[in-house]
Amino acid sequence: MNNAVRWLVFTPIAAILTVILFLAMRALISKEFQPQDKGETASFEINPKVEDIKVIERETKIDRVKKVITPPPPPQIERAKADKPTEKIASIEGAVPEFESPKIDASNFKITVSDRDAQPLVRIPPIFPPRFLQGNNSGYCKVRFDVSPEGQPFNVDAYTCTSSSLKNATIKSVQKWKYNPKIVDGRGVARSGVETTIRFDLQDERGRKMPLPSGY
Secondary structure (H helix, E strand, O other), rough: OOHHHHHHHHHHHHHHHHHHHHHHHHHHHHHOOOOOOOOOOOOOOOOOOOOOOOOOOOOOOOOOOOOOOOOOOOOOOOOOOOOOOOOOOOOOOOOOOOOOOOOOOOOOOOOOOOOOOEEEEEEOOOOOHHHHOOOOOOEEEEEEEEOOOOOOEEEEEEEOOHHHHHHHHHHHHHHHOOEEEEEEEEEEEEEEEEEEEEEEEEEOOOOOOOOOOOOO
């Protein structure tokens, strides 16, 4: 119902506005167009007079070359000559006694290497576990292992660690080490029971080493 009422009310108003706009446009179009008067054309010149530019010539005066007299050479200074030695060169009395060189039998000649314990050659540092790096304490692991006759560690055991996260990193590091094997009677033999401690030191923002956890 409301839509019908609105339609009946606004339709005549819209028609009246349309007629008014149409009549206004017609009145504007019916007027004659009157062009405006053309203004005076302004004219001007840029640099009407060309001035001559004077070229300044540089006067160059060459002085006469003076004759240079070569100075005399410096005087020669006579050097003192050394006198010949009057004494004879001393002779070494005596002669080197003759001796027979020793004869070495290759079949009985042996080179022996003295006994020695296993010595480290290469020690690869361990990789810090990410979980350990987030802590506030340094740490260490005590490790025990054997060394083969070829100098390779085996049977690696990290038996004491301040943190369980350091155990695998310690074992993997020691397995990459290289040793001079133990020598007994000139031959390389296995070495058992080698012990060492691997430290995992952390630093604070000032570069100071963080302490070990309490109880270690």
